[in-house]
Amino acid sequence: MFKKAFKVFICLAILLLPLLFSKMARAGDEIKEYEPNCTYEEYEKTYLDFYGSSTQEMAEEGNPADLMLDDGEELFKTVAGTRGKSCASCHGENGEKLKGVAARYPKYDPAIKGINTIAYQINRCRVEKMGAKPLKYESYDQLALTLYVKSLSNGMPINVSIDGPARPFYEKGKKFYYTRMGQWNFSCALCHVKYACKRVRTNLMSPNRHHADHWPSYRLKWGKAGSLQRRFRGCMKNMRAKPLPYQSEEYRNLELYLTYQANGLPLEVPGMRM
């Protein structure tokens, strides 16, 4: 009886072994990146044909998020927390010491053994340096401060590093971007690389080159400004996948991956989108 059971077990094990190995091999495989379906220049032409110049005209009338930027500057200079400090106390009255910093974010930070973003760092400074409460992600004040700090690098070329300790996190971000998820079994890369410039219903898919150079942005659909990670959540909802929390490890890695795609482009915040 026992011998028989043992034999069955061995047979099963032998049968299942190749399956196990193939799974392991797949997990270790390099991701096959898609060839982008179009360049950003081609996308811009298609966009004009598709939507006309209304977005451009809108942008020329000014960005409603400029008000948020002014509020962010004000907040930067406002004392908060138990230690009687403002951001300006340590980073310069007009944020001089933070000029150029945001163009190198997200970046690896040994203190958290992971990827740090501007929004994340703002809350760390509030808690660790000011004795203040962290600001709720996507709240007005959080966005306003992020916008102000990033605006101090406006016009400077994005230059995020994926070398050394940042590399594994970049790879995780890329893996996430290429992972199929949700009821439709889509991946980010499918829409924004492979099918870039194709139409899906009333939408025109953009290639990802400019996805991370303009956040926080004002979005007409939202009727207000929001972060890049809010956009991640929106696209995941559209994919019928469960969106992840703001500033989760996955989203910080993903932000690194996308920002690297924008390396060399000038940072320009606040952006404006439909």
Ligand code: HEC
């Ligand atoms: C008491 C001083 C102090 C205050 C107040 C403070 N910070 Fe910081 N901040 C630091 C120090 C020191 C660092 C360097 C990293 C560290 O030690 O955590 C830093 C790092 C940063 C960075 C990243 C800089 C880099 O080169 O990577 C940003 C952005 C930043 N702070 C923004 C803010 C904002 C916005 C506020 C207000 C909400 C603020 N800080 C309040 C001391 C402060």
Ligand code: HEC
């Ligand atoms: C079914 C197709 C589809 C999938 C899958 C998809 N998106 Fe999108 N995404 C869109 C559409 C449509 C827009 C709005 C038009 C545009 O800019 O492409 C958009 C816009 C965006 C934007 C804003 C671009 C800008 O210029 O401001 C970002 C960032 C973005 N998506 C990231 C992602 C990420 C990250 C994923 C995976 C979690 C993802 N998307 C998955 C269709 C998709």
